[in-house]
Amino acid sequence: MTSEKGDDGRDPAGLKLIRQFSELPDDVIDELRAMCRKRRFAADRTVVHDGEHPDDVGFVLSGVLRMQKTLSDGRQHIVGLLVEGDMFGHVFNGPLHFAIEAATDAEICAFRRSQFEELLMRSPDLERVVLLNVLNELDRARDWMIILSGQKVSGRLAGFLLVMCARFSAIDHLLTRRRDGVDVKIPISRTDLAHLLGTRPESISRAFHALADAGDISILRPDFVRIHDFEALAEKAGEDDPLSNANLREIVQAIGRET
Amino acid sequence: MTSEKGDDGRDPAGLKLIRQFSELPDDVIDELRAMCRKRRFAADRTVVHDGEHPDDVGFVLSGVLRMQKTLSDGRQHIVGLLVEGDMFGHVFNGPLHFAIEAATDAEICAFRRSQFEELLMRSPDLERVVLLNVLNELDRARDWMIILSGQKVSGRLAGFLLVMCARFSAIDHLLTRRRDGVDVKIPISRTDLAHLLGTRPESISRAFHALADAGDISILRPDFVRIHDFEALAEKAGEDDPLSNANLREIVQAIGRET
DNA sequence: CGGTATTTTGAGTATCGTCAAGGCCAGTGG
DNA sequence: CCACTGGCCTTGACGATACTCAAAATACCG
Numbered sequence: 367m368t369s370e371k372g373d374d375g376r377d378p379a380g381l382k383l384i385r386q387f388s389e390l391p392d393d394v395i396d397e398l399r400a401m402c403r404k405r406r407f408a409a410d411r412t413v414v415h416d417g418e419h420p421d422d423v424g425f426v427l428s429g430v431l432r433m434q435k436t437l438s439d440g441r442q443h444i445v446g447l448l449v450e451g452d453m454f455g456h457v458f459n460g461p462l463h464f465a466i467e468a469a470t471d472a473e474i475c476a477f478r479r480s481q482f483e484e485l486l487m488r489s490p491d492l493e494r495v496v497l498l499n500v501l502n503e504l505d506r507a508r509d510w511m512i513i514l515s516g517q518k519v520s521g522r523l524a525g526f527l528l529v530m531c532a533r534f535s536a537i538d539h540l541l542t543r544r545r546d547g548v549d550v551k552i553p554i555s556r557t558d559l560a561h562l563l564g565t566r567p568e569s570i571s572r573a574f575h576a577l578a579d580a581g582d583i584s585i586l587r588p589d590f591v592r593i594h595d596f597e598a599l600a601e602k603a604g605e606d607d608p609l610s611n612a613n614l615r616e617i618v619q620a621i622g623r624e625t
Numbered sequence: 626m627t628s629e630k631g632d633d634g635r636d637p638a639g640l641k642l643i644r645q646f647s648e649l650p651d652d653v654i655d656e657l658r659a660m661c662r663k664r665r666f667a668a669d670r671t672v673v674h675d676g677e678h679p680d681d682v683g684f685v686l687s688g689v690l691r692m693q694k695t696l697s698d699g700r701q702h703i704v705g706l707l708v709e710g711d712m713f714g715h716v717f718n719g720p721l722h723f724a725i726e727a728a729t730d731a732e733i734c735a736f737r738r739s740q741f742e743e744l745l746m747r748s749p750d751l752e753r754v755v756l757l758n759v760l761n762e763l764d765r766a767r768d769w770m771i772i773l774s775g776q777k778v779s780g781r782l783a784g785f786l787l788v789m790c791a792r793f794s795a796i797d798h799l800l801t802r803r804r805d806g807v808d809v810k811i812p813i814s815r816t817d818l819a820h821l822l823g824t825r826p827e828s829i830s831r832a833f834h835a836l837a838d839a840g841d842i843s844i845l846r847p848d849f850v851r852i853h854d855f856e857a858l859a860e861k862a863g864e865d866d867p868l869s870n871a872n873l874r875e876i877v878q879a880i881g882r883e884t
Numbered sequence: 885c886g887g888t889a890t891t892t893t894g895a896g897t898a899t900c901g902t903c904a905a906g907g908c909c910a911g912t913g914g
Numbered sequence: 915c916c917a918c919t920g921g922c923c924t925t926g927a928c929g930a931t932a933c934t935c936a937a938a939a940t941a942c943c944g
Contacts, residue, residue, distance in 0.1 A: 511702075
């Protein structure tokens with residue numbers, strides 16, 4: 367469960383760290399290890415350019431990446447975040463119609479697409495891992511859609527915070543539990559958050575403080591908030607059931623016991 | 626290209642009609658044919674209930690289905706539309722967290738999930754078809770996200786109309802080309818459209834008439850509009866490049882030649 | 885032709901986008 | 915060590931847009 371960042375010498379690329387890979391047969395892992403290249407990106411560096419046929423398929427080892435699309439008028443919209451264990455780059459021939467940039471300092475392991483696809487053809491296990499990964503991403507995209515269709519900015523922000531807790535609970539340094547709530551590190555700037563939620567930085571700021579005034583959260587630092595009341599957030603977000611997500615349910619129950 | 630609806634006697638389920646299946650080996654198609662069941666749904670009937678573990682994987686043969694999520698306050702949000710050739714239902718074990726209903730009268734072919742997955746394990750070709758299908762759906766979900774993050778309702782509506790043209794150009798009865806534009810049949814009600822675009826029916830109505838007043842479209846009937854100016858719609862939608870989509874490019878060029 | 889559901893229109897209020905100014909923090913250079 | 919600078923976040927004021935509630939008009943279906 368705790369990710370052992372220290373390389374043990376036999377897994378320099380950290381492939382074992384990726385949850386889904388651990389199920390694969392050893393020979394497939396060995397092949398992956400042989401063909402992968404570990405790369406680091408500083409914050410705000412571009413990992414994959416917009417519109418180009420990416421030559422790489424990659425997995426995030428650490429840090430946060432953002433998928434973003436630049437519109438004709440120069441505005442940028444973020445269509446999702448990638449964290450530890452997420453896959454990116456189109457597997458079969460499809461041009462990626464958005465760019466991928468590092469939101470924080472990040473490490474990825476990259477595979478040449480041709481090699482990866484060739485291995486994909488030979489290993490049904492790997493193909494199944496990829497399929498599950500894509501299905502997972504599809505679910506997340508739909509979650510974003512639900513959030514985006516909320517009409518008040520504070521509602522969308524509440525939905526964002528819940529998604530952060532639900533999806534990033536396993537990621538170190540983003541989420542820490544306390545007696546009186548959960549501390550969340552927000553890995554992107556206000557401006558990026560505005561792009562993600564389809565609004566402006568000013569509105570994001572007002573929405574944060576509206577949630578704080580309601581007592582649902584506390585703003586410890588601009589990029590660091592403490593969540594007090596998950597039910598209130600869920601209601602503002604219009605979630606069908608705040609406890610539909612297993613991770614969230616666990617977090618909420620843990621708080622409930624201690625208060 | 627033109628879909629021949631008449632069964633030829635050897636393909637009662639219409640499997641051949643699904644574009645992606647035509648590439649599969651004959652024996653796989655025969656197996657699919659043997660295990661599939663053709664079902665019809667009247668408009669507004671539920672195909673898959675919310676939250677339940679669906680036993681079926683299905684493909685749309687005709688008509689339009691809507692994927693929708695019921696929120697706690699009773700509001701419904703539509704997460705996407707399914708048309709001819711689209712797949713639905715989770716392939717591997719994942720609860721579908723939204724319901725699927727028929728937006729119009731529709732025909733689907735359904736497979737028992739266990740059987741389908743078993744065949745999936747044996748046929749890499751089929752698995753590849755499924756993977757491509759899911760990747761495609763992921764792209765579409767991201768398209769919706771971009772549209773939803775537009776801040777003016779008329780912009781989101783313009784984006785919706787462009788998606789209709791780009792994605793449904795091959796579907797009979799939804800899109801017909803004319804000398805002075807393209808006629809589009811809108812397969813869902815104003816209320817549903819409002820749920821899809823994250824707003825209210827009144828705003829949808831006003832947005833339609835705003836686009837009509839601008840001369841971009843004509844409202845022939847509430848569910849039937851004629852598009853005159855694709856560039857104007859693309860600009861209002863904030864699309865990066867209106868001609869980035871091959872189908873759209875073709876439609877626009879066809880109009881350009883004839884005017 | 886009449887009844888019902890859907891769409892449209894109108895008026896008032898709330899929210900948000902925009903522009904502009906001020907505050908906070910980190911890094912830099914004196 | 916302190917002042918300065920630049921970036922980001924916040925706050926305020928104003929106009930534009932959209933939501934709400936209500937009523938009228940239209941389309942749909944028998």
